[in-house]
Amino acid sequence: MxxxxxxxxxxxxxxxxxxxxxxxxxxxxxxxxxxxxxxxxxxxxxxxxxxxxxxxxxxxxxxxxxxxxxxxxxxxxxxxxxxxxxxxxxxxxxxxxxxxxxxxxxxxxxxxxxxxxxxxxxxxxxxxxxxxxxxxxxxxxxxxxxxxxxxxxxxxxxxxxxxxxxxxxxxxxxxxxxxxxxxxxxxRVMSLRDGTKKMSKSEESDLSRINLTDDADLILKKIQKGKTDSEAISESILKSNTRPEARNLINIFSALTGKKMQDVITNWNGKAFSEFKKELGLLLIEKICPIGKEIIKLKSDxxxxxxxxxxxxxxxxxxxxxxxxxxxxxxxxx
Missing domain, CATH: 3.40.50.620 (HUPs)
Structure with missing residues (x-):
C-alpha cells in the first residue's frame, strides 16, 4: 500500500x-x-x-x-x-x-x-x-x-x-x-491589463504579467503601468464587481504579505493607488527577484x-x- x-x-x-x-x-x-x-x-x-x-x-x-x-x-x-x-x-x-x-x-x-x-x-x-x-x-x-x-x-x-x-x-x-x-x-492572479482575465503568458503584452525572471526595474515599471481606476482604495473593491483591476492588486499584496484582503484595504483605506503601487512593487522585488536570479543561475547548468x-x-x-x-x-x- x-x-x-x-x-x-x-x-x-x-x-x-x-x-x-x-x-x-x-x-x-x-x-x-x-x-x-x-x-x-x-x-x-x-x-x-x-x-x-x-x-x-x-x-x-x-x-x-x-x-x-x-x-x-x-x-x-x-x-x-x-x-x-x-x-x-x-x-x-x-x-x-x-x-x-x-x-x-x-x-x-x-x-x-x-x-x-x-x-x-x-x-x-x-x-x-x-x-x-x-x-x-x-x-x-x-x-x-x-x-x-x-x-x-x-x-x-x-x-x-x-x-x-x-x-x-x-x-x-x-x-x-x-x-x-x-x-x-x-x-488567483489576474492580468495587470485586464482584471477579468487570468495572468497568462499567452497575452500579447508583456506588461500584463510579472515574470519570475523580471528584474527590479521591470517589476516596478509593470506595477506602475498596471491598470487601476481613479477611485481611492476603499471597501467598494471587495463589494463591487466594477473594480476588477483594483481588486487584483489588493489580492497580490495580500498574497505577498499573508494578510487578508480586508485587512489590506483597512490599512490603505482612502489612499491613492499611486502610493500603494510603490509599496507593492517593493514587495514583489523582495519576493520575486531572488527566485528569478536563482532560475537564471540554474538554467546556466x-x-x-x-x-x-x-x-x-x-x-x-x-x-x-x-x-x-x-x-x-x-x-x-x-
Whole structure:
C-alpha cells in the first residue's frame, strides 16, 4: 500500500513562468513538501494536447525544473520528474480509457472552453486528457491532490474511475479515492491589463504579467503601468464587481504579505493607488527577484537540472512500475 499522505501534482512545462504560476501552484508546492511525500510531475504529455513546438517544449522542461528548485522545492526530499519518462502513465491511461464512460467526458467543462466553438477539430487528447490525469494520480496511489477551482471536476472524474475500477474487478479498494487539497491561501492572479482575465503568458503584452525572471526595474515599471481606476482604495473593491483591476492588486499584496484582503484595504483605506503601487512593487522585488536570479543561475547548468530529472524519473519509475504490475494482474493483462 502507498505511504500515508502522498501527493502527486503536475505542472505543464510552458516556460516563462509568471506570478500567477507562482501563487497558483508553485508556492503551494513549497508548503506541501513539509507535510507530504511529494511527486512533482512536469506534465509534458498533457502539453501536447494543443499545438506546440517540440524544441520549445524540451527547453521549457528545464526552465520549469529550475523554477521549482529556485522557489524552494528540495529535489533531494521530493521526486521531480518528467511525465513522458515513465511509460506506465500511458499504459494505465489506456486501461482507464476502457473503464471511464463517454458520458463522463462529455460533462467536462474545460474541454468545452478549450475546444471553443469547433469541437470537431480539437484533438482527441484534449478530450481524454482528464483520463490521463486520473492515471497520473492513481498510478502512484496518491492520497491527496492539490487542485485549483478549475481542476475540481477532473479530480471527481479520477475518483469515479477509481471507484468503478475497484467495483468492476472486485479489487477490494485497491485504489484509494484521493482527497483534494484546496488551500485557503491560494491566489488567483489576474492580468495587470485586464482584471477579468487570468495572468497568462499567452497575452500579447508583456506588461500584463510579472515574470519570475523580471528584474527590479521591470517589476516596478509593470506595477506602475498596471491598470487601476481613479477611485481611492476603499471597501467598494471587495463589494463591487466594477473594480476588477483594483481588486487584483489588493489580492497580490495580500498574497505577498499573508494578510487578508480586508485587512489590506483597512490599512490603505482612502489612499491613492499611486502610493500603494510603490509599496507593492517593493514587495514583489523582495519576493520575486531572488527566485528569478536563482532560475537564471540554474538554467546556466543544464547538466545539473537533467540529473535532477534523471534521479526523479528513476524513483518515479520504481513506484509506478510496481503498481502497474499489480494493476495488470487485476485486469488480466499478464
Amino acid at each position: 502507498t505511504q500515508n499522505k502522498r501527493i502527486l501534482s503536475g505542472i505543464q512545462p510552458t516556460g516563462n513562468l509568471h506570478l500567477g504560476n507562482y501563487f497558483g501552484a508553485i508556492n503551494n508546492f513549497v508548503l506541501l513538501q513539509k507535510e507530504y511525500e511529494c511527486f512533482f510531475m512536469l506534465a509534458n504529455m498533457h502539453a501536447i494536447t494543443v499545438k506546440y513546438e517540440p524544441q520549445i517544449l524540451e527547453d521549457n522542461i528545464l526552465e520549469t525544473t529550475a523554477a521549482l528548485v529556485a522557489s524552494g522545492i528540495d529535489p533531494k526530499n521530493n521526486t521531480i520528474f518528467v511525465q513522458s519518462s515513465v511509460s506506465a502513465h500511458a499504459e494505465l491511461a489506456w486501461i482507464f480509457n476502457c473503464t471511464a464512460r463517454i458520458g463522463w467526458l462529455n460533462r467536462m467543462t474545460q474541454f468545452k472552453e478549450k475546444a471553443g466553438s469547433n469541437k470537431e477539430k480539437a484533438s482527441v487528447g484534449l478530450l481524454t486528457y482528464p483520463i490521463l490525469m486520473a492515471a497520473d494520480i492513481l498510478l502512484y496511489r496518491a492520497t491527496h491532490v492539490p487542485v485549483g477551482e478549475d481542476q475540481k471536476q477532473h479530480l471527481e472524474l479520477c475518483r469515479d474511475i477509481a471507484i468503478k475500477f475497484n467495483n468492476d474487478f472486485k479489487a477490494n479498494d485497491f485504489f484509494v479515492t484521493p482527497e483534494p487539497i484546496i488551500p485557503e491561501n491560494i491566489s 543544464p547538466v545539473f537540472l537533467k540529473q535532477i530529472l534523471k534521479d526523479g524519473s528513476k524513483k518515479a519509475q520504481e513506484v509506478a512500475n510496481t503498481n502497474l504490475m499489480e494493476i495488470k494482474k487485476i485486469v488480466g493483462l499478464v
